[in-house]
Amino acid sequence: xxxxxxxxxxxxxxxxxxxxxxxxxxxxxxxxxxxxxxxxxxxxxxxxxxxxxxxxxxxxxxxxxxxxxxxxxxxxxxxxxxxxxxxxxxxxxxxxxxxxxxxxxxxxxxxxxxxxxxxxxxxxxxxxxxxxxxxxxxxxxxxxxxxxxxxxxxxxxxxxxxxxxxxxxxxxxxxxxxxxxxxxxxxxxxxxxxxxxxxxxxxxxxxxxxxxxxxxxxxxxxxxxxxxxxxxxxxxxxxxxxxxxxxxxxxxxxxxxxxxxxxxxxxxxxxxxxxxxxxxxxxxxxxxxxxxxxxxxxxxxxxxxxxxxxxxxxxxxxxxxxxxxxxxxxxxxxxxxxxxxxxxxxxxxxxxxxxxxxxxxxxxxxxxxxxxxxxxxxxxxxxx
Amino acid sequence: xxxxxxxxxxxxxxxxxxxxxxxxxxxxxxxxxxxxxxxxxxxxxxxxxxxxxxxxxxxxxxxxxxxxxxxxxxxxxxxxxxxxxxxxxxxxxxxxxxxxxxxxxxxxxxxxxxxxxxxxxxxxxxxxxxxxxxxxxxxxxxxxxxxxxxxxxxxxxxxxxxxxxxxxxxxxxxxxxxxxxxxxxxxxxxxxxxxxxxxxxxxxxxxxxxxxxxxxxxxxxxxxxxxxxxxxxxxxxxxxxxxxxxxxxxxx
Ligand SMILES: Nc1ncnc2c1ncn2[C@@H]1O[C@H](COP(=O)(O)OP(=O)(O)OP(=O)(O)O)[C@@H](O)[C@H]1O
Ligand SMILES: [Mg+2]
Numbered sequence: 001x002x003x004x005x006x007x008x009x010x011x012x013x014x015x016x017x018x019x020x021x022x023x024x025x026x027x028x029x030x031x032x033x034x035x036x037x038x039x040x041x042x043x044x045x046x047x048x049x050x051x052x053x054x055x056x057x058x059x060x061x062x063x064x065x066x067x068x069x070x071x072x073x074x075x076x077x078x079x080x081x082x083x084x085x086x087x088x089x090x091x092x093x094x095x096x097x098x099x100x101x102x103x104x105x106x107x108x109x110x111x112x113x114x115x116x117x118x119x120x121x122x123x124x125x126x127x128x129x130x131x132x133x134x135x136x137x138x139x140x141x142x143x144x145x146x147x148x149x150x151x152x153x154x155x156x157x158x159x160x161x162x163x164x165x166x167x168x169x170x171x172x173x174x175x176x177x178x179x180x181x182x183x184x185x186x187x188x189x190x191x192x193x194x195x196x197x198x199x200x201x202x203x204x205x206x207x208x209x210x211x212x213x214x215x216x217x218x219x220x221x222x223x224x225x226x227x228x229x230x231x232x233x234x235x236x237x238x239x240x241x242x243x244x245x246x247x248x249x250x251x252x253x254x255x256x257x258x259x260x261x262x263x264x265x266x267x268x269x270x271x272x273x274x275x276x277x278x279x280x281x282x283x284x285x286x287x288x289x290x291x292x293x294x295x296x297x298x299x300x301x302x303x304x305x306x307x308x309x310x311x312x313x314x315x316x317x318x319x320x321x322x323x324x325x326x327x328x329x330x331x332x333x334x335x336x337x338x339x340x341x342x343x344x345x346x347x348x349x350x351x352x353x354x355x356x357x358x359x360x361x362x363x364x365x366x367x368x369x370x371x372x373x374x375x376x377x378x379x380x381x382x383x384x
Numbered sequence: 385x386x387x388x389x390x391x392x393x394x395x396x397x398x399x400x401x402x403x404x405x406x407x408x409x410x411x412x413x414x415x416x417x418x419x420x421x422x423x424x425x426x427x428x429x430x431x432x433x434x435x436x437x438x439x440x441x442x443x444x445x446x447x448x449x450x451x452x453x454x455x456x457x458x459x460x461x462x463x464x465x466x467x468x469x470x471x472x473x474x475x476x477x478x479x480x481x482x483x484x485x486x487x488x489x490x491x492x493x494x495x496x497x498x499x500x501x502x503x504x505x506x507x508x509x510x511x512x513x514x515x516x517x518x519x520x521x522x523x524x525x526x527x528x529x530x531x532x533x534x535x536x537x538x539x540x541x542x543x544x545x546x547x548x549x550x551x552x553x554x555x556x557x558x559x560x561x562x563x564x565x566x567x568x569x570x571x572x573x574x575x576x577x578x579x580x581x582x583x584x585x586x587x588x589x590x591x592x593x594x595x596x597x598x599x600x601x602x603x604x605x606x607x608x609x610x611x612x613x614x615x616x617x618x619x620x621x622x623x624x625x626x627x628x629x630x631x632x633x634x635x636x
Contacts (some may be wrong), residue, residue, distance in 0.1 A: 233484065
C-alpha cells in the first residue's frame with residue numbers, strides 16, 4: 001500500500017486532474033487480486049526452498065547451521081505469531097493468554113489422536129475447532145474490558161488452563177509430564193509423515209514438512225484474504241479509534257470477537273501442528289511464557305505486517321535452538337575462535353537482539369526489509 | 385413529522401446534574417442549534433441522544449420509536465450520526481479509507497460474516513466514499529494519511545465520516561471550534577450545502593454566534609443542564625434570561 005505515490009493537496013485544485021487520477025486508480029484494484037495470487041505463490045516458493053536453504057544448500061546452510069526439524073518448527077510458530085498479530089497489530093488488542101489456544105489445541109489434538117482418529121488432517125481440524133470454541137468463550141468474557149484489563153484477563157485465563165492441565169485434569173493430560181500418548185497416522189492413509197518425499201527429499205525433506213508447509217501457505221492465504229476483506233479495514237478502524245468505529249455504526253464488539261476467534265483459530269492450527277511435529281504435548285505449551293514468546297516474536301518481526309511475525313518466529317527460534325548449540329564462536333567458515341562457551345548465553349543474546357531491533361528498527365525486521373527495499377528502488381530506479 | 389424527541393432527559397454525574405429534564409422535539413428537515421455557556425450540558429445532551437451515555441432518567445424517541453435502550457451503533461444504523469467536539473478520525477488510515485469505513489457500515493450494516501470476501505467485490509462502498517469526499521472537497525487528498533491533514537481539514541474529514549454514514553439526523557458538536565475565519569466560513573457553506581442536497585435534519589452545538597445564526601432555524605438555550613429559552617434566533621437573542629446566563633457564565 002505504501003508503494004503508491006502519495007498525492008498532494010494541490011490535485012484538488014484542478015478538476016481535470018482529479019478525474020484522471022480517479023480513472024487511473026481503478027486498474028490498481030484488479031491488481032490487488034493478482035497480488036493475492038502473487039502473495040500465495042511467493043509464499044509457496046519460499047516455503048518450498050526454506051528447508052533446503054536452511055539445512056542442505058551449500059555455503060548458505062553451512063553458515064546458518066540449520067536442520068530440517070527446525071524448519072518445520074519455525075513455520076509452526078510462524079502461523080502462531082501471524083495469527084496472534086491479527087489481534088495485536090491489526091486490531092490493536094494485546095492478548096497475553098494466547099498459550100490457551102496454542103496449548104489447548106495441542107492437548108485437544110493429542111487426545112483426539114489417541115481417542116478418535118490419528119489422521120493428521122483430522123487432528124489439526126479437531127485442535128483448531130477446539131481453539132476456536134475456546135476463543136469464542138474467552139473472548140466473550142475478556143473483550144468486555146479494554147487495554148491492560150483485557151491483557152490481564154487473557155493472562156489469567158491462560159494460567160487457569162495451565163493449572164487445570166497440571167492437576168485437576170491430570171488424569172487426562174498426564175499432568176506435569178505432558179501428554180505422551182500422541183499417535184500420528186499416515187497422511188491420507190498413505191504418506192508416512194516421518195518418511196522422506198521420494199525424489200524431492202533434497203528440497204523438502206519429509207512428508208511432515210510438506211504437510212506443515214502446505215498448511216502454512218493455506219493460513220497465509222487465509223489471513224491475507226481476511227485483511228483484504230471488509231474485516232481488514234474494520235479491524236484497523238477499531239485499532240485506530242474504537243469509539244469512532246462504533247459511531248459510524250459498526251458493531252465493534254462483534255468484530256473484536258471475530259478478530260479474537262480468527263486469531264485463536266490460527267493459534268489452534270499451529271498448536272495442533274506442534275503436537276504432530278513432536279508427537280508430544282509439553283505442559284509448558286499452556287504456560288504464560290508461551291504467551292510471552294509469541295508477543296516477542298510478533299514485535300521482533302514487526303506488528304505492522306502479515307509476514308513480519310513469521311520472520312520474528314524464525315529469528316527467535318534460531319537464536320534459541322542454533323545459537324544455544326554453538327559452543328565456540330568462530331569467524332564464519334574458519335576455525336578461528338572468538339569466544340568460548342558462547343551458547344550458554346542464548347537468553348542474553350536473544351535479549352540483545354530484541355533490544356537492538358526495537359531501538360534501531362521500531363517496525364521490526366519486516367519494517368527494516370521494507371526500508372532497505374525502498375532505498376534500493378530509489379537508488380536504482382530514480383524518478384521517471 | 386417529529387424526527388427526534390426527548391422527554392424529561394436527565395443525566396447526573398454524582399451530585400452534578402449535567403442535563404436536567406430536557407424536552408426537545410426536532411422536526412424533520414429542521415436545523416436547530418443548542419447554545420449555552422461552558423459546562424451547560426450541550427455535549428452531554430448529544431452523548432445521551434447518541435447513546436454514548438446512559439440517561440439517569442427520561443426517554444429518547446427517534447422516528448417515533450424509543451431508542452433509549454439501543455447500542456450506539458444501532459442508533460447510527462437507524463440514521464443518527466454525529467461529529468465529536470475533538471476531531472475524531474482514524475489517524476493512521478488514508479483519508480479515503482476513513483470515508484470507506486463509514487460507507488461500509490452504511491451499506492452493509494453493523495456486522496456481517498464476510499471475512500473471506502475480497503474488498504474488490506464492494507465497488508459501491510468505494511463509490512459512495514468518493515462521492516462524500518468530493519462533496520467536502522477532500523477527494524484530492526484521499527491518499528494522504530489522515531493525521532497529516534491540517535486541523536481544518538481533519539474536522540471536514542470528520543464531517544465526511546459522519547455524512548458517509550448516510551444519516552437522517554446529524555448532530556455536530558462545535559464543528560468550527562479552532563478553525564480560522566476562512567475555514568469557518570467554508571464549513572458553514574458546507575453544512576448548508578449538505579443540508580440542502582441530502583435533506584438532513586441538523587442539531588448543531590456551537591459557540592460562534594455567526595455560525596449559529598447562519599445555520600439554525602431555531603435556537604435552544606441550555607443553562608446548567610436545563611432549557612431556559614427556545615425560539616427563532618431573533619427572539620432568543622433579545623431574551624434577558626439568556627443574556628443573564630451568558631454573563632453569569634463569564635463571571636463564574
Ligand atoms: N463523564 C463525565 N463525568 C463527570 N462529569 C461530567 C462528565 N461529562 C461532563 N461532565 C460535567 O457535566 C457538565 C456538562 O458538561 P458538557 O461537556 O456537557 O458541557 P458543554 O455544554 O458541552 O460545555 P463546553 O461548551 O465546554 O463543551 C460539566 O460540568 C462537566 O464537567
Ligand atoms: Mg461540549
